[in-house]
Amino acid sequence: METPEPATEQFETHRPLLLGLAYRLLGSMGDAEDIVHDAHLRWTGTERAQVPDPRAFLTTVVTRRALDRLKSARVAREAYTGPWLPEPVATDALGPLDTAAQRDTLAYATVHLMERLSPPERAVFVLREAFGLPLGEIARILDATETNCRQLHLRAGRRLAAGRDRFTLSEDDHAKLLAGFLEAAQNGDQARLADLLSEDVVAWSDGGGKVRAALWPIEGRPQVVAFATNLVARYPFGSPRRVSVNGRPALAITVDGVGQLVTIDVSEGRIDGIYAVLNPDKLGHVPG
Incomplete structure (x- = not known):
């Protein structure tokens, strides 16, 4: 069996997290896999010595490409026959679920509710809630101001509040x-x-x-x-x-x-x- 290239081997350590991120942003595993594949191509073509934090670099690439995909997907979903629902995905295919926030943002109802958010609101909400990134880091990823990201996070929380006040069963x-x-x-x-x-x-x-x-x-x-x-x-x-x-x-x-x-x-x-x-x-x- 061939040994993976070092770049691919390093990328694979981040793949589950990146798939979980892209899926939360898009509600489609097929689209998420396409985005992560694009990120892999970007990674293998990058001079990695100039990337001090691979996880931050790849999170940025996946988020920005997912946002571009989400903006076009929203148009198609408006023309969809009947209600559009997210693609259900096997739990073990969606990356870390170590925290309550990671589990909550992956719950089917939450992914469905996030369709009511604008793409920037959804990105800020996912990056902040599921991955715990500071607002300053989110602002860098989205090329926005920290103040704007704080407002987007608050707005997203208000829009989702009615659907996320849950009594959690075992x-x-x-x-x-x-x-x-x-x-x-x-x-x-x-x-x-x-x-x-x-x-x-x-x-x-x-x-x-x-x-x-x-x-x-x-x-x-x-x-x-x-x-x-x-x-x-x-x-x-x-x-x-x-x-x-x-x-x-x-x-x-x-x-x-x-x-x-x-x-x-x-x-x-x-x-x-x-x-x-x-x-x-x-x-x-x-x-x-």
């Missing part, structure tokens, strides 16, 4: 709540379903125009209960398979022969967000 309790939801739906137990859902629960389905899915979010407890029970009554469900994506348990299932990934968000012990990703183009990074 992994097993989270999985039991998700399994309980699916079981109640399959049994047509509307009372049990209603008990599991928050009053203002929202269900999103992302088929991307590739497979049949709801074209609008389903909002409110009665509407979600009716939607879930009607769906199960009309179409055969396969056996669910528990997987770990974005740091949380999820279920891989088939409905009427169509594979999908279902995950939830929880607030105060009840489900207040349901995310069903059916678009086959977005299921390539779900654990097998």
Whole structure:
């Protein structure tokens, strides 16, 4: 087996962190991998003796290229068929998850919520919250002032506050709540379903125009209960398979022969967000 070039070997030590950064900024693992590949090419063509801090250099390259990609991606997402949801990704593919902030910024609901931020707000939020960079360093990466970055961070925090005040369940309790939801739906137990859902629960389905899915979010407890029970009554469900994506348990299932990934968000012990990703183009990074 050939020994990797020193430049590549050094880059590989940073790859997991860079993938986690790019994914948080873009919500797409495919795009994140493209950005990290570009960063590798940039790294191998750089005189590394002139780079005192490789991690800072690569973080800057990935952030700037991801921002450029995000600006163009937002236009495409506005024309997307139905709700656009992030690509679910196997937990172990997304870099370090050593801190609560790293786990929170990777949670599926948070990545989805970050779509409401402007690209600069998203970059400042991710760099500050997930990676703990000082505002001065973030300002250098974004070629902005520290004051402006502070304002962007505060604005991002306010925009995400309503969706991030979470009561965190253990992994097993989270999985039991998700399994309980699916079981109640399959049994047509509307009372049990209603008990599991928050009053203002929202269900999103992302088929991307590739497979049949709801074209609008389903909002409110009665509407979600009716939607879930009607769906199960009309179409055969396969056996669910528990997987770990974005740091949380999820279920891989088939409905009427169509594979999908279902995950939830929880607030105060009840489900207040349901995310069903059916678009086959977005299921390539779900654990097998």
